[in-house]
Amino acid sequence: MNMNFNFFGKPNDGNPIALACPFFENNGLVRHGFSTRLGGVSDDAYFSLNLGLNTKDSRENVVENYRRFCEQIGTDYEKLVLTRQVHGTNIKTVTKEDAGKGLVRVSDLGEFDGLITDEPGLPIGVFYADCTPILMLDPKHKVIAAVHSGWKGTLGRIGRKAVQEVRRNFGTDPKDILVAFGPSIKACHFEVGEDVFSMFCQNFGTRALYGSLQKGEKFYVNTDKLNRAQLIEEGVREENIFISNSCTYCHNDTFYSHRADGGKTGRMCAVIELVK
Ligand SMILES: [Zn+2]
Incomplete structure (x- = not known):
């Protein structure tokens, strides 16, 4: 269902503004958030909460932005796992040994557009600036996934692939999975x-x-429809798929938009972590 996600933080209090899916917040199993561009330290095209490590923004700014954003949503940025995203469909299951890779530690993980874990206390993230960030939770087996699905990922059915991988590796029944699609270009x-x-x-x-x-x-x-259709094909229930109403292009003052900003822009990040 399409819906407005909740906001963490308030405009003008200096803290990052992040969005949360109410159906992920309610069960107490995860901490999570979709960042916006508000509440960070970066300037100019990257104003202000740029979380893109591969932009021309300073690394110092980006790390400070991650620190602020993760603090706002209650996760530890020093444990956050990120990978190099290439608009592909490869997905990696990560463990505690990978904590911090891609942000505070050098990563040997390689190129992946999706991450999965069943480890509590290990936040995983994907970044985006028009593409669709997808977070998943199997509340029964306590497994989470973070997926980056741009138009190429949508065509490659990376969302569906993530469901197949959690089913294969963790015994997840797709009917149990809760899914949140964050802000994207609509x-x-x-x-x-x-x-x-x-x-x-x-x-x-x-x-x-x-x-x-x-x-x-x-x-x-409407790529949300295509991403949703491939999850339903795989057995996810339509009523368990929650889609943010926010268009990154329409609300370019709140979100980075690769298209609205003419290519030179920052990145947002969607992060999820199992609490227990
Ligand atoms: Zn729009």
Whole structure:
């Protein structure tokens, strides 16, 4: 279901503003948050809570932003695991030994667009700036996943792959999984040419693209629908998929948007950690 996520923090109190999915907050099993661009120390194009390590922003600023954001959502930034994201579909299961890799420690993890863990106290994250950040929780087996699904990841069905991996490795029943899609570029602004549009049609069938608007030679695609459809195909219940209403492009004052900012912009991060 589409919904407004809750805010941590208040505008103007100097703390990072982050979003939380109410259905993840209620069960007490996880700490989590989707960052915005508000409440950090970076300037100019990176104003202000830039969490992109591969941007031209200073590393010092980015690490301080992570410290603030993680503190706001109650996780320890020194344990956060991040990987190099490449718009692929590879997913890695991480353990305590990986704590801090990618941020405060040099990482030997390689390139992955999704992370999974069943270890309490180990926060995992994915970053994004228009692409869809997807967080998952199996409350029965206590397993979490963080997935980065841009248009290529959507086509490659990385969301579905994450469900398959937790099922295979942890015995998860897809019916139990709760899923949150964070802020992303929504159908109002996700413009693609006919080449990409026809790839979506071939991959998902034209019915799944029903409702996409065409203006001249451009198409406007609802990737939330496509990411949701592939999870439902895998057995996730529609009522367990919670989708943030926020469009990163429409609300460019609150979120980084690769498209609205013309490419030079910061990154947001979606983080999740099992409490117990
Ligand atoms: Zn929009």
